[in-house]
Amino acid sequence: IYYARGQIDEALQMWRRAESLGDQNIDGMAAQAMLMSPTATYEDLGRIQARWAEKYAKPLVELGGCPVPPYDGRRKIRVAYFCAWFESDVFKSILGQVIRHADRSKFEIHGYSASPVSGEIAADFDSFKVTGSLSDADFVRLVRADGVDICNEITGFSPFNRFSAMASRCAPVQ
Numbered sequence: 001i002y003y004a005r006g007q008i009d010e011a012l013q014m015w016r017r018a019e020s021l022g023d024q025n026i027d028g029m030a031a032q033a034m035l036m037s038p039t040a041t042y043e044d045l046g047r048i049q050a051r052w053a054e055k056y057a058k059p060l061v062e063l064g065g066c067p068v069p070p071y072d073g074r075r076k077i078r079v080a081y082f083c084a085w086f087e088s089d090v091f092k093s094i095l096g097q098v099i100r101h102a103d104r105s106k107f108e109i110h111g112y113s114a115s116p117v118s119g120e121i122a123a124d125f126d127s128f129k130v131t132g133s134l135s136d137a138d139f140v141r142l143v144r145a146d147g148v149d150i151c152n153e154i155t156g157f158s159p160f161n162r163f164s165a166m167a168s169r170c171a172p173v174q
Helices: 006-023 024-036 042-056 088-100 138-143 163-167
Strands: 077-083 107-113 127-130 148-152
Touching: 006 024, 024 042, 024 077, 042 107, 077 088, 138 163, 148 163
Parallel strands: 077 107, 077 148, 107 127
Antiparallel strands: none
16 A cells, blocks of 8 residues: 555565565565665665565576577567566556567567456467466476567566566576
8 A cells, every 4th residue: 555655665664574474476566666765775676676586586497498599580580578467558558569569570579468468459469378377387388389589577576477487598588
């Protein structure tokens, strides 16, 4: 509630009280709140994000490294976006424009979502898959099987992010 009302310092105080719970979503909200705090230094931001990544974004060891196939320039570059909130106004107004206006003669655009989205959004992608029921390991396998060259995780610290999949290198470029 403090965060939603813009009372960032109060939100951070409440997070500090809840930190011992080790809840990924609460800790993620704190990392987001810290980004909005006018008193936070770059060191503060780095510390909270590093602590979050150490707890929740560990590579999945069993998957090994990401194979990097040679790119010969004869095919389109496969760019993927994972987002848990494609339906949000922020996505629609900002990133939706990027996806809609991508040069399809050079890029193939893939979308991966935690939940189903409206047909309008899914239609902006060359391929769109709902992956919310997949484990991070299965998500990594899917992205690699799709031959994605560049993968963007745009959920950030919000719930349902795929930071462990990203830490496991689901694509050669992230």
